[in-house]
Amino acid sequence: MKKVLVTGGAGFIGSHLCERLLKEEYFVINLDNFNNYYDPKIKWRNIQEALKSQNYALYAGDIRDNKILDQINEEQGKIDIVCHLAAMAGVRNSLKDPVEYVSVDIGGTVNMLEFARRNGVEKFVFASSSSVYGKNSKVPFSEDDPLEGQVSPYATAKRAGELYCQTYSEIYNIPIVALRFFTVYGPRQRPEMAIHLFTRLVMEGKPIPVFGDGSTARDYTYIDDIIEGVYRATLYDKTRFEIFNLGNSKTVKLSEMIAIIEQVTGKKAIIDRKPMQLGDVEITYANIAKGNSLLSYRPGSGIHQGVSEFFEWFEKNLGMEV
């Protein structure tokens, strides 16, 4: 049985990934420090299904701490695959605490690459972000587009992570795939992300903060499509280093997204309009031809259905409580 180390496996995307890898009959090791960027109770809830499996081991610790990484090696033996998802993930928060983003998203990533080198892993998958496209104006964004500059410390840290991945792949021959996720949503979405935040506020009858005139657009990608892409990336073996967009390749305007939330919840949103914020970009839009041809990545979820699935989870799990 192959062993996969998932970092950030208690988070939104990581917890879904662990469940999928368990289904694929991997032994899954989750390293997560349950930080309080959002309520750690949510993260504990995320992993309840996985904890029932005999093929799942949980380590509550930090990706920058070599003591816990050594302990994982001692107790679990050689690791075959690393899926590195742990990060400080919020764009806006990175403007408040840029130094922490350097420490976790760059320093932590290099530490995990060192771990991969020591273990001679067969694959390292890195969670990057559509935010690396920053100021790019040509849409849809393609992996080989020149990057015209990132507009948040988070995006810069993710770009640095990609560059370290490329360097480690080059000098140590490690097979690495970096995946640029485009705004992921669905059950367990982080509470500060727009769909989750807006749904909660709408349900509470409170105003929702809308930055700009509602015309900004995002390529929202449903969690199941992302997980399928990550799983396929773990199997990819045609080249030593690749970057892939994982998006839906359809854009939805902020105003449209709010209308969908109104339909799904059956409640009217109260809009609190605010100016565009530092770090925000006008549009994200993925060209997914490369993933389509090399990973057979074919996202299939529509936004209306996806928001409905999110809302079903929201009502069942969180209601108004968080």
Ligand SMILES: NC(=O)c1ccc[n+]([C@@H]2O[C@H](COP(=O)([O-])OP(=O)(O)OC[C@H]3O[C@@H](n4cnc5c(N)ncnc54)[C@H](O)[C@@H]3O)[C@@H](O)[C@H]2O)c1
């Ligand atoms: N959600 C999105 O739309 C999106 C888009 C692009 C990229 N990404 C990337 O995907 C990954 C997962 O994002 P998510 O939305 O699931 O976020 P998340 O915050 O829910 O998950 C990240 C997890 O990493 C853990 N973590 C943070 N710092 C750690 C550290 N130093 N040591 C160990 N664990 C640590 C957190 O406790 C958390 O459980 C991140 O790398 C993020 O940057 C997410």
